[in-house]
Amino acid sequence: MTTYLIKGASIVGAEPTDLLIRDGVVAAVGRDAAAPGAEVIDADGLIALPGLVDLHTHLREPGREDAETVMSGSRAAALGGYTAVCAMANTDPVADTAGVVEQVWRLGQAAGLVDVRPVGAVTVGLAGERLAELGAMATSAAAVRIFSDDGHCVSDPRLMRRALEYVKAFDGVIAQHAEEPRLTVGAQLHEGELSGRLGLAGWPAVAEEAIIARDALLAGHVGSRLHICHVSTAGSVEIIRGAKRAGIRITAEVTPHHLLLTDARAESYDPVFKVNPPLRTDTDVAALRAGLAEGVIDAVATDHAPHAVEDKECEWQYARPGMLGLETALSIVMSTKSLSWDGIAERMSRVPARIAGLDGHGRDPAPGVPANLTLVDPAATWVVEPAELASLSRNTPYAGMELPGRVMATFLAGRPTVLDGKATK
Amino acid sequence: MTNLEQSPDRGGITGHLLSAADLDAAAATQVLDTAAELAALSDRSVKKLPTLRGRTVVNLFYEDSTRTRISFEAAAKRLSADVINFSVKGSSVSKGESLKDTALTLQAMGADAVVIRHAASGAPHRLARWVDGSVVNAGDGTHEHPTQALLDAYTMRSRLGRLSGLTVAIVGDVLHSRVARSNALLLNTLGADVTLVGPPTLLPVGVDSWPVKTSYDLDAVLPTVDVVMALRVQRERMEDSFFPSAREYARRYGLDAARLRKLPEHAIVMHPGPMNRGMEIAPDVADSPRSTIVEQVANGVSVRMAVLYLLLGGQV
Numbered sequence: 001m002t003t004y005l006i007k008g009a010s011i012v013g014a015e016p017t018d019l020l021i022r023d024g025v026v027a028a029v030g031r032d033a034a035a036p037g038a039e040v041i042d043a044d045g046l047i048a049l050p051g052l053v054d055l056h057t058h059l060r061e062p063g064r065e066d067a068e069t070v071m072s073g074s075r076a077a078a079l080g081g082y083t084a085v086c087a088m089a090n091t092d093p094v095a096d097t098a099g100v101v102e103q104v105w106r107l108g109q110a111a112g113l114v115d116v117r118p119v120g121a122v123t124v125g126l127a128g129e130r131l132a133e134l135g136a137m138a139t140s141a142a143a144v145r146i147f148s149d150d151g152h153c154v155s156d157p158r159l160m161r162r163a164l165e166y167v168k169a170f171d172g173v174i175a176q177h178a179e180e181p182r183l184t185v186g187a188q189l190h191e192g193e194l195s196g197r198l199g200l201a202g203w204p205a206v207a208e209e210a211i212i213a214r215d216a217l218l219a220g221h222v223g224s225r226l227h228i229c230h231v232s233t234a235g236s237v238e239i240i241r242g243a244k245r246a247g248i249r250i251t252a253e254v255t256p257h258h259l260l261l262t263d264a265r266a267e268s269y270d271p272v273f274k275v276n277p278p279l280r281t282d283t284d285v286a287a288l289r290a291g292l293a294e295g296v297i298d299a300v301a302t303d304h305a306p307h308a309v310e311d312k313e314c315e316w317q318y319a320r321p322g323m324l325g326l327e328t329a330l331s332i333v334m335s336t337k338s339l340s341w342d343g344i345a346e347r348m349s350r351v352p353a354r355i356a357g358l359d360g361h362g363r364d365p366a367p368g369v370p371a372n373l374t375l376v377d378p379a380a381t382w383v384v385e386p387a388e389l390a391s392l393s394r395n396t397p398y399a400g401m402e403l404p405g406r407v408m409a410t411f412l413a414g415r416p417t418v419l420d421g422k423a424t425k
Numbered sequence: 426m427t428n429l430e431q432s433p434d435r436g437g438i439t440g441h442l443l444s445a446a447d448l449d450a451a452a453a454t455q456v457l458d459t460a461a462e463l464a465a466l467s468d469r470s471v472k473k474l475p476t477l478r479g480r481t482v483v484n485l486f487y488e489d490s491t492r493t494r495i496s497f498e499a500a501a502k503r504l505s506a507d508v509i510n511f512s513v514k515g516s517s518v519s520k521g522e523s524l525k526d527t528a529l530t531l532q533a534m535g536a537d538a539v540v541i542r543h544a545a546s547g548a549p550h551r552l553a554r555w556v557d558g559s560v561v562n563a564g565d566g567t568h569e570h571p572t573q574a575l576l577d578a579y580t581m582r583s584r585l586g587r588l589s590g591l592t593v594a595i596v597g598d599v600l601h602s603r604v605a606r607s608n609a610l611l612l613n614t615l616g617a618d619v620t621l622v623g624p625p626t627l628l629p630v631g632v633d634s635w636p637v638k639t640s641y642d643l644d645a646v647l648p649t650v651d652v653v654m655a656l657r658v659q660r661e662r663m664e665d666s667f668f669p670s671a672r673e674y675a676r677r678y679g680l681d682a683a684r685l686r687k688l689p690e691h692a693i694v695m696h697p698g699p700m701n702r703g704m705e706i707a708p709d710v711a712d713s714p715r716s717t718i719v720e721q722v723a724n725g726v727s728v729r730m731a732v733l734y735l736l737l738g739g740q741v
Contacts, residue, residue: 188546191630192630192631193630193631193634194631195629195630195631196600196629196630196631196632196635197606197629197631197635198546198547198568199546199547199565199566199567199568199569199603199606200546200547200566200567200568201567202630204630268550269546269547269550269551270551310523313523313525314523314524314525314551315524315543315545315547315548315551316545316546316547316551317545317546317547317566318545
């Protein structure tokens with residue numbers, strides 16, 4: 001295993017220093033760190049961050065290998081500075097058994113570019129009717145800790161209560177896609193002035209907020225952990241703030257696109273801007289940014305959702321919802337200027353690693369810590385070219401935008417997955 | 426291509442007609458004036474003009490709408506265009522060819538204009554990205570139907586002599602109505618005052634930012650209007666609890682003889698068709714002399730001739 005000497009990196013914005021990476025761990029930190037034969041990486045001007053951790057990734061394998069595979073999604077993740085991703089369960093077949101989650105986990109191991117941690121489905125087939133074998137998934141090789149029917153809300157309150165209770169036995173967490181389905185029948189776009197004008201069925205903020213409020217109360221009642229996926233409204237931020245004050249064990253994530261874009265993008269009817277939950281308003285964007293900076297929202301998660309061209313190059317209402325996110329997330333968060341380097345490390349690495357129970361991730365580079373880290377050039381900018389992204393799909397909403405920050409290198413357990421801004425495999 | 430298309434900053438009717446908002450007052454007035462001239466011509470024994478000879482107009486219909494398709498077909502044929510009717514059964518992506526592939530096919534066939542009716546809002550906007558010819562929106566989902574608004578404006582102007590300063594009430598299922606959206610935009614552009622009337626469930630969220638007034642009370646609005654336009658209300662809406670029953674809807678928002686008497690004497694009654702007689706409009710109202718419903722159909726051909734003429738043929 002090659003030993004690396006990273007010279008002149010600023011660890012989470014601190015004074016530049018050197019890092020020695022050997023045998024999968026950070027062996028030494030400091031200007032005197034050295035080892036004979038080490039490969040030197042010039043990190044002058046670069047920021048070293050703990051490897052990013054994504055709580056919400058769609059890798060599409062098994063089932064839609066035309067849109068993304070574990071390999072291609074892993075490459076996109078590494079290029080985005082990630083060392084761990086939680087792969088959502090809405091594959092085909094659904095990841096609702098130990099067999100499927102183990103398959104995804106093994107594909108991740110074989111790809112070797114990022115720790116792929118499968119999320120298990122809460123209910124069989126995501127149908128919202130009966131619990132999947134959560135315990136079997138938890139004790140499988142994939143050691144599942146996060147369970148989610150993402151894409152669907154666990155809308156039955158009794159089933160949700162049971163799920164919250166049941167996963168306590170293995171320190172699991174239910175990640176809820178908060179969407180009251182009866183309020184979003186046929187919904188296409190944030191319900192507001194624009195949905196009315198464009199003649200697209202509205203997705204009202206209350207459909208998200210009502211479920212978050214209900215589930216926070218349920219989690220409090222049964223003393224369980226609850227995680228809220230892709231929070232998108234100002235009202236949701238307020239509800240989560242209140243729940244945390246009340247001592248409820250609730251965590252929440254926000255996507256980069258909800259931190260930057262608004263429903264105004266839908267004016268073109270270009271479905272690349274169609275996503276679930278939908279893009280909201282300026283007020284929501286401001287509240288989400290503030291909630292993230294304050295810590296009411298615990299983490300940034302990409303909701304990386306690759307879709308084949310034919311599922312996006314069509315009429316808005318027939319298009320699938322979702323956007324690519326892994327390769328652009330860090331740059332988008334940087335562009336919002338809402339977080340310091342420490343804030344970025346906290347919201348994109350340390351806290352999501354804790355929520356997912358990933359002990360080897362989310363730790364600042366220091367002697368003895370597993371070498372999961374990424375080196376970012378804060379001065380570099382880049383223009384998003386959909387065809388140049390590592391994802392098999394092209395549905396980025398940022399095409400043509402010039403973004404700040406470039407991931408120059410990523411290390412997973414001491415091995416480079418990205419060097420000189422290129423994936424190592 | 427018209428001169429106007431080469432200099433879009435000059436206003437006028439340019440490129441595509443996707444939304445009533447594409448037309449400023451000058452452009453809309455140009456369409457109405459052109460329609461009037463073309464209507465006069467169609468009173469002649471030979472109704473055909475050679476203007477669009479050798480040009481191809483495709484009627485691309487993803488929804489059954491015999492009325493609208495025939496109207497566009499008659500309009501194009503009277504201008505001597507070659508007309509291709511292309512009906513696509515079933516509107517879901519799971520069936521048949523994608524809109525993009527159809528667009529590329531039409532492009533390869535050299536369509537100069539594509540008239541599209543589609544169940545999905547915004548489909549004409551998508552189509553316009555994939556074809557070079559002019560795209561005319563003949564109704565997209567619950568979004569817009571700009572030529573319907575033009576023919577309605579034309580009808581109001583020919584009956585009442587003007588549009589500026591008219592008070593127009595549009596009554597019914599505004600939420601799901603492409604006719605209401607296009608009319609609200611166009612009539613506002615042309616200086617009329619629009620009031621949208623319906624139960625709160627059928628007025629869109631955000632309607633307060635539209636350039637219109639709104640009311641839940643039809644009877645309060647009627648005495649002050651020059652035009653009342655009833656929108657088609659689909660009975661299925663009851664199943665979604667937008668209103669309790671057809672009878673209650675008719676009682677609160679239907680145009681019946683008693684309500685007709687509340688209108689000023691000169692006021693006219695309009696309906697885009699097809700009507701649910703006895704629901705949003707009573708038969709005796711639909712057939713009364715104040716009703717312009719049959720005229721609207723005739724005017725539709727003239728207005729669509731004007732649109733195709735201006736988009737494809739040039740200026741008057």
